[in-house]
Amino acid sequence: xxxxxFHESAEMYLKTASExxxxxxxxxxxxxxxxxxxxxxxxxxxxxxxxxxxxxAHQPYRGISLTAAGQQLADEVVRRHRLWECFLxxxxxxxxxxxxxxxxxxxxxxxxxxxxxxDAFLGHPAACPHGNPxxxxxxxxxxxxxxxxxxxxxxVLVRVHPESEGLxxxxxxxxxxxxxxxxxxxxxxxxxxxxxxxxxGVRYIGREAAAHVHIRLLTEEPA
Amino acid sequence: xxxxxFHESAEMYLKTASExxxxxxxxxxxxxxxxxxxxxxxxxxxxxxxxxxxxxAHQPYRGISLTAAGQQLADEVVRRHRLWECFLxxxxxxxxxxxxxxxxxxxxxxxxxxxxxxDAFLGHPAACPHGNPxxxxxxxxxxxxxxxxxxxxxxVLVRVHPESEGLxxxxxxxxxxxxxxxxxxxxxxxxxxxxxxxxxGVRYIGREAAAHVHIRLLTEEPA
DNA sequence: CACTAATATAAGGTTGGCCCAAAAACCGGG
DNA sequence: CCCGGTTTTTGGGCCAACCTTATATTAGTG
Numbered sequence: 001x002x003x004x005x006f007h008e009s010a011e012m013y014l015k016t017a018s019e020x021x022x023x024x025x026x027x028x029x030x031x032x033x034x035x036x037x038x039x040x041x042x043x044x045x046x047x048x049x050x051x052x053x054x055x056x057a058h059q060p061y062r063g064i065s066l067t068a069a070g071q072q073l074a075d076e077v078v079r080r081h082r083l084w085e086c087f088l089x090x091x092x093x094x095x096x097x098x099x100x101x102x103x104x105x106x107x108x109x110x111x112x113x114x115x116x117x118x119d120a121f122l123g124h125p126a127a128c129p130h131g132n133p134x135x136x137x138x139x140x141x142x143x144x145x146x147x148x149x150x151x152x153x154x155x156v157l158v159r160v161h162p163e164s165e166g167l168x169x170x171x172x173x174x175x176x177x178x179x180x181x182x183x184x185x186x187x188x189x190x191x192x193x194x195x196x197x198x199x200x201g202v203r204y205i206g207r208e209a210a211a212h213v214h215i216r217l218l219t220e221e222p223a
Numbered sequence: 224x225x226x227x228x229f230h231e232s233a234e235m236y237l238k239t240a241s242e243x244x245x246x247x248x249x250x251x252x253x254x255x256x257x258x259x260x261x262x263x264x265x266x267x268x269x270x271x272x273x274x275x276x277x278x279x280a281h282q283p284y285r286g287i288s289l290t291a292a293g294q295q296l297a298d299e300v301v302r303r304h305r306l307w308e309c310f311l312x313x314x315x316x317x318x319x320x321x322x323x324x325x326x327x328x329x330x331x332x333x334x335x336x337x338x339x340x341x342d343a344f345l346g347h348p349a350a351c352p353h354g355n356p357x358x359x360x361x362x363x364x365x366x367x368x369x370x371x372x373x374x375x376x377x378x379v380l381v382r383v384h385p386e387s388e389g390l391x392x393x394x395x396x397x398x399x400x401x402x403x404x405x406x407x408x409x410x411x412x413x414x415x416x417x418x419x420x421x422x423x424g425v426r427y428i429g430r431e432a433a434a435h436v437h438i439r440l441l442t443e444e445p446a
Numbered sequence: 447c448a449c450t451a452a453t454a455t456a457a458g459g460t461t462g463g464c465c466c467a468a469a470a471a472c473c474g475g476g
Numbered sequence: 477c478c479c480g481g482t483t484t485t486t487g488g489g490c491c492a493a494c495c496t497t498a499t500a501t502t503a504g505t506g
Binding site for chain 2: 466
Binding site: 028029030040041044060061062 | 452453454455
């Protein structure tokens with residue numbers, strides 16, 4: 001229903017492809033389509049167009065993967081996005097869970113000159129307010145997911161990825177922000193919620209949400 | 224050639240209509256089309272669409288004028304534009320003549336929350352770097368155009384409007400920025416350039432460019 | 447090895463933004 | 477008051493991004 005320009009649309013496809021590439025490669029087109037809220041047919045069309053431009057490679061019935069050029073473009077979009085998040089959160093004082101959506105709109109309207117000037121203005125920040133690195137998605141080496149934290153283990157919340165307004169809002173309500181120290185007390189049976197002990201109280205979180213929360217493990221066992 | 228989303232396109236039409244409304248009302252569609260770099264046919268179509276949405280009124284063979292709703296929308300776009308210009312110039316340190324174009328892209332991707340937060344962050348500035356007021360285009364009452372300054376008269380440069388990258392670049396080279404004190408020495412014959420005495424030296428400027436430079440008259444005659 | 451679920455393609459539609467060329471309406475000067 | 481030039485409108489098309497509804501193809505599994 002909403003029509004985006006090629007520029008914008010292409011950037012969204014590449015950004016999303018880059019996000020999903022971390023999980024499984026090559027990424028099935030259906031996953032792309034789902035994330036973008038678009039039919040599989042539309043996604044296939046766009047993938048072909050992007051392939052013709054040498055931005056991604058499509059192996060039929062396998063999925064897609066970004067070419068070097070496509071990855072670079074995606075990285076640039078992500079960088080702009082995160083720089084805007086920093087600005088909106090740190091300087092404008094907008095809520096932690098809202099800056100993602102605002103940045104999603106600004107990222108496509110940002111020229112290189114503005115990007116560089118913004119980066120300098122912010123003092124070349126290393127990460128966005130949700131903990132994601134601004135240059136490359138190298139990430140910490142020993143990073144794990146909260147959903148894989150063993151019972152009794154203690155960890156520090158490093159980053160939330162991939163982000164979405166709803167998820168961030170949920171985490172903000174639970175005070176689960178980057179830097180928060182977390183110990184997993186137990187996991188309720190039948191895929192129930194995880195019971196977390198944090199420095200600001202006990203919190204319950206579903207497995208699915210926890211799969212978006214990246215942590216650095218401190219100890220596997222209770223002290 | 225380039226395709227903009229409805230949102231963006233509509234905002235550009237309204238913004239431009241608002242700019243041109245100052246000169247002659249109702250504004251001929253051809254003027255709109257020319258300014259937007261679009262054929263008269265395309266402009267007519269868009270005007271119809273905007274009319275259906277109650278944003279502007281079209282009197283056939285007369286021209287268009289903004290409705291209250293349309294004027295309000297246009298004012299909002301202009302406000303966002305000028306706030307971004309302030310930010311880009313004052314905070315990011317981008318060149319005076321470049322911020323217009325960057326702001327043109329950002330203005331359509333800016334949500335109300337961001338607009339208000341940005342306004343507060345900038346300390347509710349009264350005018351953009353080119354001197355145009357941010358709230359409403361009330362303007363100073365006794366404002367005139369540089370092109371109408373009588374020979375021997377002295378004035379202060381108040382604002383540049385309407386803006387365009389080329390024009391701003393030209394003025395920046397001449398050091399003709401808001402606040403600059405100008406005395407018109409003479410006008411070369413045959414529609415020749417105006418010879419200006421400024422506090423930073425003598426400058427020559429064409430009549431057409433001067434028609435975009437708004438001034439506040441200090442004295443009609445030399446002291 | 448055949449079958450099913452995932453994936454791809456084909457066909458046909460919609461909408462929005464743009465274009466050109468040609469017809470129609472208007473306006474001002476003779 | 478009519479004629480010519482400008483403006484607007486109409487008709488006819490193009491393209492990109494989306495959609496749905498089939499129909500093929502294929503990969504992995506029983």
